[in-house]
Amino acid sequence: MGDWSGNRFTRRNFLRSAGLASGVAAALTLAPTGRAAPGGPSVAVFGAGPAGLTTAHELAERGFAVTVFDKLADAGGKARSIYTPDGLPGEHGFRSFFGFYHNLPDTLRRIPFPGNAHGVWDNLVRLDAAMIAGVNRHNLTIPLPFPLPLSRPPMTPQEFIDSVAAGFETLFRLPPLEAIFAAERLAVYVSSCDERKLGQWERMTWTDFARLDNSSAEYNRFLGDGFIRELVATKSANCSAHSIGWVGEQYVWSLLNLDNDTDGKGNDRVLNGPTTEAWLTPWVDYLRSIGVTFQLGQRLSALDNDGAHITGATVVDGAGNRGAVEADHYVCAIPLDKITAVLSDELIAIDPALGRIARLEAAWMVGIQFFLTEQPEIAVGHVGYNDSPWGLTSISEAQFWRRPPSSYGDGRVREVLSAIISEWDEPGMFDRRTAKQCAPDEIARETWAQMKAHLDHDGEVKLTDEMLHSWQIDPGLTGAGTPRIAYDDAIFIQNPGSWADRPDAHTAVDNLFLAGDWIKTPMNVACMEGANEGGRLAAGAVVHAAGSGRPPVPIRPMYTMPLWEPLKLVDRELFHAAQPNMFDVIDRRYPLR
Numbered sequence: 001m002g003d004w005s006g007n008r009f010t011r012r013n014f015l016r017s018a019g020l021a022s023g024v025a026a027a028l029t030l031a032p033t034g035r036a037a038p039g040g041p042s043v044a045v046f047g048a049g050p051a052g053l054t055t056a057h058e059l060a061e062r063g064f065a066v067t068v069f070d071k072l073a074d075a076g077g078k079a080r081s082i083y084t085p086d087g088l089p090g091e092h093g094f095r096s097f098f099g100f101y102h103n104l105p106d107t108l109r110r111i112p113f114p115g116n117a118h119g120v121w122d123n124l125v126r127l128d129a130a131m132i133a134g135v136n137r138h139n140l141t142i143p144l145p146f147p148l149p150l151s152r153p154p155m156t157p158q159e160f161i162d163s164v165a166a167g168f169e170t171l172f173r174l175p176p177l178e179a180i181f182a183a184e185r186l187a188v189y190v191s192s193c194d195e196r197k198l199g200q201w202e203r204m205t206w207t208d209f210a211r212l213d214n215s216s217a218e219y220n221r222f223l224g225d226g227f228i229r230e231l232v233a234t235k236s237a238n239c240s241a242h243s244i245g246w247v248g249e250q251y252v253w254s255l256l257n258l259d260n261d262t263d264g265k266g267n268d269r270v271l272n273g274p275t276t277e278a279w280l281t282p283w284v285d286y287l288r289s290i291g292v293t294f295q296l297g298q299r300l301s302a303l304d305n306d307g308a309h310i311t312g313a314t315v316v317d318g319a320g321n322r323g324a325v326e327a328d329h330y331v332c333a334i335p336l337d338k339i340t341a342v343l344s345d346e347l348i349a350i351d352p353a354l355g356r357i358a359r360l361e362a363a364w365m366v367g368i369q370f371f372l373t374e375q376p377e378i379a380v381g382h383v384g385y386n387d388s389p390w391g392l393t394s395i396s397e398a399q400f401w402r403r404p405p406s407s408y409g410d411g412r413v414r415e416v417l418s419a420i421i422s423e424w425d426e427p428g429m430f431d432r433r434t435a436k437q438c439a440p441d442e443i444a445r446e447t448w449a450q451m452k453a454h455l456d457h458d459g460e461v462k463l464t465d466e467m468l469h470s471w472q473i474d475p476g477l478t479g480a481g482t483p484r485i486a487y488d489d490a491i492f493i494q495n496p497g498s499w500a501d502r503p504d505a506h507t508a509v510d511n512l513f514l515a516g517d518w519i520k521t522p523m524n525v526a527c528m529e530g531a532n533e534g535g536r537l538a539a540g541a542v543v544h545a546a547g548s549g550r551p552p553v554p555i556r557p558m559y560t561m562p563l564w565e566p567l568k569l570v571d572r573e574l575f576h577a578a579q580p581n582m583f584d585v586i587d588r589r590y591p592l593r
Helices: 011-016 051-062 103-109 119-123 156-172 178-189 193-197 204-211 217-223 241-253 275-289 337-344 345-350 351-359 440-455 528-546 561-578
Strands: 042-046 065-070 082-084 090-093 124-126 129-133 140-143 268-271 295-298 300-305 309-318 320-326 329-332 366-372 382-385 393-396 414-419 468-473 513-515
Touching: 042 051, 042 309, 051 065, 051 103, 051 275, 065 300, 082 275, 082 345, 090 275, 090 366, 090 414, 103 119, 119 124, 119 275, 124 513, 178 204, 178 217, 178 241, 193 241, 193 561, 268 275, 275 295, 300 329, 300 337, 329 528, 337 351, 337 366, 345 351, 366 440, 382 440, 414 440, 414 468, 440 468, 513 528
Parallel strands: 042 065, 042 329, 065 295, 129 382, 329 513
Antiparallel strands: 082 090, 124 268, 129 140, 300 309, 309 320, 366 414, 366 468, 382 393, 393 414
């Protein structure tokens, strides 16, 4: 494999090679003002991630003159592809489009793509399995069977044998009382009324709700982070029980093919190419075609107000040059960890809810890609590394791509193994330092070793050092290996009690609106569906504020199981009487008052 440091792609190299990203940055022209076009009310959208682009999409289709600003040179935010200096496509992390997503797929269908009857939506490819891998034990491959027929076998014969063995290992290692308690916890959540979910489970962590700290390792494998990371970018110790329970419930209904956005695409989908090529470039092209103007490389630095109204904004480019923005309406669709810098004391005085945003928490979930010269047989879906102290998850992306990976770079790459590092404060398995203490090449080496330890056992070798062509870590990570380590793309983690601190899309400032997966959304958790909902909510609030008479912006509600509704009615009475849920017997939890 050679010198790990030689495979390192630095932030400086990345910036020099930004033009490789399918020419996205070059295709976007700068406009001199926030007023993009005559005719409709003008809207300045700050942030060109999925939330900001969704806002622009909905408003432009309703006749608003929209200008999108972003500090980066290309659109897409965390969703954008990140190309290496020699043209290999990487990502911030892998993308999942679950079957219970409905609003984002609707947007995808409305983005034209050459040769596709349903636009970018046709670029989604179903996953037929997911794997939960462990160290010194058989790996469990979970088939995702519905709807039939499968597009390919969900597992190899060896994976089937390993999965049966893994099932028996769990059966014999999980104490019977813990198995009963796990079933009770799940029954408690799904039968809880909305008031209890927000008034009780939203105020404690999943670790507390499921009693992970006082349970066996096997119980933690079943209800802990190993499975949770397959569903959502968060951790059980600092995420609310309601957020994890909610997305877990949605995933179960999706597995059963209940209310899926599928049309044969299954309950989990990925794109058939790098995100920028398969989704973002067509999206930007479409938005430009309907009048949206882009001013990229322009960072929002200030919002001016007169005590009730935003009177203008200031943007700054990479050279420090300042520019004035004037519009009728202003939408902040910038990430959670950046929004507080532009919320002045004057704005917070107008709307105190803006001040509570500072209480919301974000965490590092950093993407790293390993470019391989062979296509290993790992899984036709996502892999959760259950015993990884760094909280690893991955997917072999290129197996789903329409364009062969050998058409990128020097032609030798056959697979892109894209992983996410979710835990940065725990010692590694081999290098006993935390990820925050390691240099980039040390992070890559330890991540590679942890994946091999999970995948290579019982004489079967999935990954070899010889197949490693190169690697790339998210350029948002800077100062690695030094006390100045920082990460520029932290993600909202739905900390306990955060629902009360999350703002709505509309604010008390009559022409200021917020968009993102960190505002109050039906999806609740940080993901692309939540970002899309946040963008729709902001667009809908602008439409309402403008009094335009234009069509409202629809949002598809989340699925609820009709069979649980009678139980929720009973639980509502119990909750208002300050009593535990009817199934809460082993470890009774009373509502906080």
